[in-house]
Amino acid sequence: xxxxxxxxxxxxxxxxxxxxxxxxxxxxxxxxxxxxxxxxxxxxxxxxxxxxxxxxxxxxxxxxxxxxxxxxxxxxxxxxxxxxxxxxxxxxxxxxxxxxxxxxxxxxxxxxxxxxxxxxxxxxxxxxxxxxxxxxxxxxxxxxxxxxxxxxxxxxxxxxxxxxxxxxxxxxxxxxxxxxxxxxxxxxxxxxxxxxxxxxxxxxxxxxxxxxxxxxxxxxxxxxxxxxxxxxxxxxxxxxxxxxxxxxxxxxxxxxxxxxxxxxxxxxxxxxxxxxxxxxxxxxxxxxxxxxxxxxxxxxxxxxxxxxxxxxxxxxxxxxxxxxxxxxxxxxxxxxxxxxxxxxxxxxxxxxxxxxxxxxxxxxxxxxxxxxxxxxxxxxxxxxxxxxxxxxxxxxxxxxxxxxxxxxxxxxxxxxxxxxxxxxxxxxxxxxxxxxxxxxxxxxxxxxxxxxxxxxxxxxxxxxxxxxxxxxxxxxxxxxxxxxxxxxxxxxxxxxxxxxxxxxxxxxxxxxxxxxxxxxxxxxxxxxxxxxxxxxxxxxxxxxxx
Ligand code: GLN
Numbered sequence: 454x455x456x457x458x459x460x461x462x463x464x465x466x467x468x469x470x471x472x473x474x475x476x477x478x479x480x481x482x483x484x485x486x487x488x489x490x491x492x493x494x495x496x497x498x499x500x501x502x503x504x505x506x507x508x509x510x511x512x513x514x515x516x517x518x519x520x521x522x523x524x525x526x527x528x529x530x531x532x533x534x535x536x537x538x539x540x541x542x543x544x545x546x547x548x549x550x551x552x553x554x555x556x557x558x559x560x561x562x563x564x565x566x567x568x569x570x571x572x573x574x575x576x577x578x579x580x581x582x583x584x585x586x587x588x589x590x591x592x593x594x595x596x597x598x599x600x601x602x603x604x605x606x607x608x609x610x611x612x613x614x615x616x617x618x619x620x621x622x623x624x625x626x627x628x629x630x631x632x633x634x635x636x637x638x639x640x641x642x643x644x645x646x647x648x649x650x651x652x653x654x655x656x657x658x659x660x661x662x663x664x665x666x667x668x669x670x671x672x673x674x675x676x677x678x679x680x681x682x683x684x685x686x687x688x689x690x691x692x693x694x695x696x697x698x699x700x701x702x703x704x705x706x707x708x709x710x711x712x713x714x715x716x717x718x719x720x721x722x723x724x725x726x727x728x729x730x731x732x733x734x735x736x737x738x739x740x741x742x743x744x745x746x747x748x749x750x751x752x753x754x755x756x757x758x759x760x761x762x763x764x765x766x767x768x769x770x771x772x773x774x775x776x777x778x779x780x781x782x783x784x785x786x787x788x789x790x791x792x793x794x795x796x797x798x799x800x801x802x803x804x805x806x807x808x809x810x811x812x813x814x815x816x817x818x819x820x821x822x823x824x825x826x827x828x829x830x831x832x833x834x835x836x837x838x839x840x841x842x843x844x845x846x847x848x849x850x851x852x853x854x855x856x857x858x859x860x861x862x863x864x865x866x867x868x869x870x871x872x873x874x875x876x877x878x879x880x881x882x883x884x885x886x887x888x889x890x891x892x893x894x895x896x897x898x899x900x901x902x903x904x905x906x907x908x909x910x911x912x913x914x915x916x917x918x919x920x921x922x923x924x925x926x927x928x929x930x931x932x933x934x935x936x937x938x939x940x941x942x943x944x945x946x947x948x949x950x951x952x953x954x955x956x957x958x959x960x961x962x963x964x965x966x967x968x969x970x971x972x973x974x975x976x977x978x979x980x981x982x983x984x985x986x987x988x989x990x991x992x993x994x995x996x997x998x999x
Contacts (some may be wrong), residue, residue, distance in 0.1 A: 463647025471524030475531035480710035510756030518886025575609035764964035786814035800980030803835030836955030909958035952979030
């Protein structure tokens with residue numbers, strides 16, 4: 454039978470509720486429990502697919518093609534769960550379902566209301582994850598307690614808790630305990646207010662996780678316990694850590710999982726944290742730096758590239774290197790702008806993106822990497838633009854472009870496969886989710902993956918136009934990954950280059966800290982090699998100059 458942990462947040466947003474949920478999940482898994490984590494998002498968008506990355510950060514894509522909240526990325530990176538559409542529910546989606554039912558006449562003339570119809574639909578979405586294979590379902594409610602829009606979700610979990618047997622559901626509330634420098638004191642008042650707010654809607658937290666800069670003194674824990682109506686050992690410090698992958702160990706130190714097991718009446722099976730400890734040791738070990746440039750459009754909004762950043766860090770762990778990221782705005786590389794800053798990095802990555810802004814700067818960047826032997830990794834848009842650079846500057850197809858950026862380019866290298874994609878409606882037009890891809894033997898892709906067939910997640914509208922395969926491969930571009938039906942080009946690479954690869958899919962969604970994605974591992978490894986050559990070269994020039 455599936456038990457529940459409902460995770461809510463108070464005081465402020467961005468306290469790391471997603472990471473807290475993921476870490477509790479990881480700790481339960483380390484005790485042999487099978488878990489799932491679900492995110493309930495109070496916004497009205499049906500999914501985050503159409504939301505600007507500037508506002509909402511990355512759109513995380515699941516195997517089954519759902520465009521979801523980026524917290525699902527944390528869940529997958531921290532635990533063994535495979536995320537799907539079922540793991541993310543928004544207000545918009547809930548209302549869409551209820552309204553469809555209402556139009557169909559399912560409510561038999563009853564007045565359709567937030568309680569019970571909306572809340573019933575939320576409960577149904579939560580209970581959909583109940584299964585004999587899931588011991589604990591962790592449900593994170595987005596937003597902050599006190600927001601108007603999260604009320605139906607909170608009401609639904611309040612009701613749900615009553616529906617399951619006592620001991621089968623608990624509420625964990627994450628709050629903030631600020632340190633006031635002038636008073637040299639940690640302050641509990643915001644937490645008290647937040648819990649008061651929660652209790653006023655009928656939810657009594659079982660555990661309070663207090664995000665804070667330093668450990669909570671016992672006295673303060675006791676005070677919070679007293680005012681918030683929980684036992685002192687249910688008040689836990691969620692102390693800042695220097696790396697997110699240390700959160701599970703920190704929680705374990707504070708016996709968060711032991712307390713959860715007791716409250717949920719689960720056997721306190723022995724916990725095995727070996728892999729988290731090893732990871733933490735790698736993070737703390739001295740690691741040589743490697744400088745990676747990310748050239749793109751949303752460079753001031755790292756949340757838009759959450760999974761990408763994590764995947765690069767994972768490759769840093771697997772290569773025992775300290776990956777340093779340089780965010781470069783591609784518009785700065787347009788026309789005849791100076792590209793020499795690109796020679797100061799060890800590898801260049803162009804990530805996914807939409808819209809024309811900065812595209813010419815990206816194409817110049819790719820050309821520079823290609824001509825100067827700088828390892829290059831192009832993801833989705835980064836792959837499409839690598840094909841355009843090759844078409845324009847090597848195959849000399851002047852005017853080669855993507856139909857995303859020009860209505861009718863002379864050479865339509867990247868285009869929309871109209872017969873395959875229904876193009877009319879926003880949010881319904883993309884190739885989304887996992888697709889298999891065959892890799893050509895003996896190629897960089899094949900070597901790097903060590904497999905002949907792979908599965909990767911997609912999120913894009915445009916594709917490489919296969920008409921140009923003969924001319925570009927004649928000019929030296931290798932097509933090394935294809936969809937099994939031969940319809941889609943998935944990977945391109947260059948032979949006479951230290952490391953140059955573009956993929957149409959998003960490998961960053963399938964990397965985890967214990968098992969870096971092979972492409973990211975390979976790219977970072979090549980960048981490390983490039984760095985040592987670069988440094989040797991600089992040293993020899995230096996010597997000559999002496
Ligand atoms: N804009 C391109 C497309 O829609 C690339 C998308 C992406 O990089 N995710 O095909």
